Amino acid sequence: MANTAEQETQATLDESATPILELADATIKFGGLTAVDSVSFTLNKGDLFGLIGPNGAGKTTVFNIITGVYKPTSGDILFNGRNIAGLKPEKVAQLGICRTFQNIRLFGSLSVLENVVVGGFLRKKTGLFSALALLPPAVNETTELRKKAMDLLEVMDLADVAQSRAADLPYGKQRRLEIARAMATGPDLILLDEPAAGMNPQEKEALATTVRRIRDDFDKTVLLIEHDMRFVMNLCERIVVLDHGVEISAGTPDIVRNDPKVIEAYLGEESE
Ligand SMILES: Nc1ncnc2c1ncn2[C@@H]1O[C@H](COP(=O)(O)OP(=O)(O)OP(=O)(O)O)[C@@H](O)[C@H]1O
Numbered sequence: 001m002a003n004t005a006e007q008e009t010q011a012t013l014d015e016s017a018t019p020i021l022e023l024a025d026a027t028i029k030f031g032g033l034t035a036v037d038s039v040s041f042t043l044n045k046g047d048l049f050g051l052i053g054p055n056g057a058g059k060t061t062v063f064n065i066i067t068g069v070y071k072p073t074s075g076d077i078l079f080n081g082r083n084i085a086g087l088k089p090e091k092v093a094q095l096g097i098c099r100t101f102q103n104i105r106l107f108g109s110l111s112v113l114e115n116v117v118v119g120g121f122l123r124k125k126t127g128l129f130s131a132l133a134l135l136p137p138a139v140n141e142t143t144e145l146r147k148k149a150m151d152l153l154e155v156m157d158l159a160d161v162a163q164s165r166a167a168d169l170p171y172g173k174q175r176r177l178e179i180a181r182a183m184a185t186g187p188d189l190i191l192l193d194e195p196a197a198g199m200n201p202q203e204k205e206a207l208a209t210t211v212r213r214i215r216d217d218f219d220k221t222v223l224l225i226e227h228d229m230r231f232v233m234n235l236c237e238r239i240v241v242l243d244h245g246v247e248i249s250a251g252t253p254d255i256v257r258n259d260p261k262v263i264e265a266y267l268g269e270e271s272e
């Protein structure tokens with residue numbers, strides 16, 4: 001009996017899940033190379049979702065077609081039910097998707113705080129340039145965004161370095177700053193491309209706690225790419241695995257970890 005009740009509860013939970021991002025047969029070709037080959041998966045609101053696969057599997061390219069860097073050759077990308085495939089990156093950001101980059105992209109000569117404030121303008125009416133020049137329409141927004149930016153720096157454990165030049169931060173903190181800047185756009189969905197890369201074990205553990213907080217306390221949906229298996233398996237509740245652009249496995253960490261196709265793909269990588 002108890003088991004049935006539990007199953008019913010699970011079914012109700014699944015029914016109440018609201019899709020936020022759906023890839024349907026998303027494909028992109030670069031010349032003769034199909035970098036992403038008919039990939040389909042769905043993220044529900046509040047998911048903490050992992051995208052993994054060996055080098056060159058097409059993970060970053062998936063981020064690029066979601067965020068408008070590239071237009072998919074075919075297939076749909078639905079965000080809150082709207083097809084966003086081929087929209088410009090600024091438009092995608094305004095709709096509520098933001099990302100970090102595999103190769104950190106910060107304004108190195110600006111302060112930590114300024115980097116986050118600038119992120120906040122991406123979804124504001126006041127343009128980035130008038131904001132930077134502090135033209136009259138931007139002044140009020142700047143004050144408000146500064147406060148929000150400081151709050152985000154607290155969350156990311158960077159408040160003590162708010163006035164430092166971004167380029168002077170150690171690598172792990174730069175990665176956290178990129179996440180703070182992405183969060184400043186007020187996204188519903190945040191895409192993190194290898195957020196733990198180059199971090200030591202303590203930094204990785206702190207990052208995992210922060211990513212959970214972003215989902216739990218800030219109601220964000222998170223999709224992350226990561227090579228560190230331990231990190232991704234401990235953090236993500238569902239995972240999709242790509243290899244040579246093709247989805248080879250999907251499911252809970254347990255399912256994916258024990259899938260012979262996944263093991264083979266990673267062993268193949270080691271021997272290459
Ligand atoms: N703009 C482009 N033009 C041509 N080929 C591209 C382009 N972008 C990506 N590719 C190719 O698409 C494939 C997938 O690349 P992608 O960067 O998405 O892999 P990845 O899974 O993120 O790998 P890594 O783990 O090394 O970051 C690679 O073969 C790459 O060379």
Ligand SMILES: [Mg+2]
Pocket residue numbers: 059060061102
């Ligand atoms: Mg990549």
